[in-house]
Amino acid sequence: MTPDEVAEFNTSVPEGRARYASGAPVTEILERGLVTVDEASVYAILEGVPALMPELRMVRGEGAPANAANPAGPRQEPWADYWEKVSRHWDDLRPPRRPAPQDIALFEGLVAEGCAGARSARPRALLLGVTPEIATMRWPAGTQLLALDGSAAMIRHVWPRRAVPGAAVVQGSWSAMPIRDATCDIVVGDSSIAHQAYPDTFFAVVGEVGRVLKDGGVLATRAFTRPEEREPVEAIFDDLRNGRIGTLDYCRWRLAAALHGDRATGTRMGDIWDVWEANVPDPGELMRSLGWPQEAARVMENLRGGEAVLIFPTLAELRAGLVEDLEEMACEFPDYEDGDRYPILLLRRKPRSGRRSRA
Ligand SMILES: C[S@@+](CC[C@H](N)C(=O)[O-])C[C@H]1O[C@@H](n2cnc3c(N)ncnc32)[C@H](O)[C@@H]1O
CATH class of the missing domain: 3.40.50.150 (Vaccinia Virus protein VP39)
Structure with a gap:
């Protein structure tokens, strides 16, 4: 958008005439923006990054009806919160x-x-x-x-x-x-x-x-998969207490796989926290006994009360879902702890038969 177009769009914000496609009013003024070729939709550029999420699409003029049922703006799913937390603790994460x-x-x-x-x-x-x-x-x-x-x-x-x-x-x-x-x-x-x-x-x-x-x-693509055979949660805590797990990152993903339902149900993050809390009432003491720094226990904290659901397919389930357009060329496993759960797959796009396009 030209500076004039941005200025014009911004005059409609305080008047409540600028709306998201959902009908919710836009409350922030634009610094820079992109307009679609048909000139009907606008996307913000925030700190130099185009925000092209479908739910952040703004509609100019009379295009979008007001939606009194959704005055709060674009929907925030549970994942938004989770990734916000992860982004702040990124340096604490390990393989x-x-x-x-x-x-x-x-x-x-x-x-x-x-x-x-x-x-x-x-x-x-x-x-x-x-x-x-x-x-x-x-x-x-x-x-x-x-x-x-x-x-x-x-x-x-x-x-x-x-x-x-x-x-x-x-x-x-x-x-x-x-x-x-x-x-x-x-x-x-x-x-x-x-x-x-x-x-x-x-x-x-x-x-x-x-x-x-x-x-x-x-x-x-690398994937976190769960084994075909579910392992009991007790076996994981037993391995942890006896120094047979390298870091809590491996432990957390083993717990996620052990608590997993079917592929549609996955594992609720808060459930991993609950099992952790029930089995490790004093994380400080466990960290001391393992010779790990106290901060190591922090990687579990992000899960507390988390409503987001982790999905860990088995490798066979994952493969079955990829085959329509793609053909597997290779599958490699790292040799670090539990490496057989963390494959990296290479797949090639199959030739399109005839022309096909999607809106
Ligand atoms: C690539 S994944 C995993 C990276 C890292 N290995 C980990 O476990 O955190 C994490 C990123 O994917 C993004 N993400 C996940 N699902 C997405 C989706 N459907 N559309 C766009 N971004 C998505 C999240 O916002 C997050 O920044």
Whole structure:
């Protein structure tokens, strides 16, 4: 938008004439904005980052009816809160939660393998999320990187903007990507696709990955999977007390898998906290006995009362959901603790049969 267009839009804000597509009034004035080609919709650019989430779409003029039932503005799902907390404690997170150097070496190798023989001199890569280790990894020569993440807090606090000055970042949804069909050579995600709410969001995201990838383009994704055989929670606490678990990050994900329902139900974060609290009434004492710093117990705190649900598919469930547009090329496992639960898959976009496009 030109400065004049922004100024004109801003005059409508105090009058309550600017609305989100949901009908809720816009309450913040725009500093900069983008307007759609049909001039009907406006998206804010916040601190240099286009906010292209569908629920942040603003409608100009008479386009959107007022919605008295929703005066609070765009809907905030439980995940928004969670990622806000995670963004503030990002530096405390450890593998397997964050990718280990070994994961990054696997990602680099798989992406290079997937792009070998590809003709694009400037491959376009889409990063699902803002994981700094992936953003700063070695990409094929000439790669243009775009990161897409739904959390403004994660973009603000975690995206390594100074380390990747040539890359772009956009706030947007993976299930409605603001990206044209068949324009990406590479899509990479760390523990991203597998954990989407099942089935609707998962299949929407997989469909979007298939839509934006060029024929022959590749997806490399790490997943947190749960084993086919459920392990008893007691066995996990027994391993923890006896020094057989390396960090609480491994412990937390084992608990998540052990408490998991079916794929649609997953594990409520607050339930992991409740089991932890019941089994470890004095975390300080446990940290001392294991010789771990007191702050190590903090990684469990983010789960307390959390309503967000973690989905850990089995590897077979994950594979079964990916096959429509994609073909598996490789599956690698890191050799750190429980590495068999954290595969990195490389998949290639199957050729489209005839022309197909989606609105
Ligand atoms: C890539 S994932 C995982 C990164 C890291 N390994 C971890 O476990 O935290 C985390 C990011 O994905 C983003 N995210 C998750 N689901 C999303 C979706 N459907 N659309 C857009 N962003 C999403 C979250 O906002 C968050 O910043």
